[in-house]
Amino acid sequence: MRFLLAPVGGVISVWLCKVVGRLSNEQLLAGTALVGGLAMVLDGAALRWFHGLYGFNEQVLRVAAAGLLWGYGVAYLIAIVWVSLATRKQPGLS
Numbered sequence: 001m002r003f004l005l006a007p008v009g010g011v012i013s014v015w016l017c018k019v020v021g022r023l024s025n026e027q028l029l030a031g032t033a034l035v036g037g038l039a040m041v042l043d044g045a046a047l048r049w050f051h052g053l054y055g056f057n058e059q060v061l062r063v064a065a066a067g068l069l070w071g072y073g074v075a076y077l078i079a080i081v082w083v084s085l086a087t088r089k090q091p092g093l094s
Contacts, residue, residue: 003067006070006074009074014078
């Protein structure tokens, strides 16, 4: 069920990257990739060395890791669609 909420979280994440980072549409993909990459590194470190944050059961950790990867992928896809739609509205941009 939580996997179905990833698009909502993805839209919020991309929107936050755009607003907080004051990113233009041309900068949005790079900004989202930077923030997502840093989040992946931090989550990876937490899963490896501070796994108690996510749980102590091996199955719980695997599901948490899968959920994180799914969420990152969905957020990147949303960023790509967001930029694609924004550039269609502004024909001067390539």
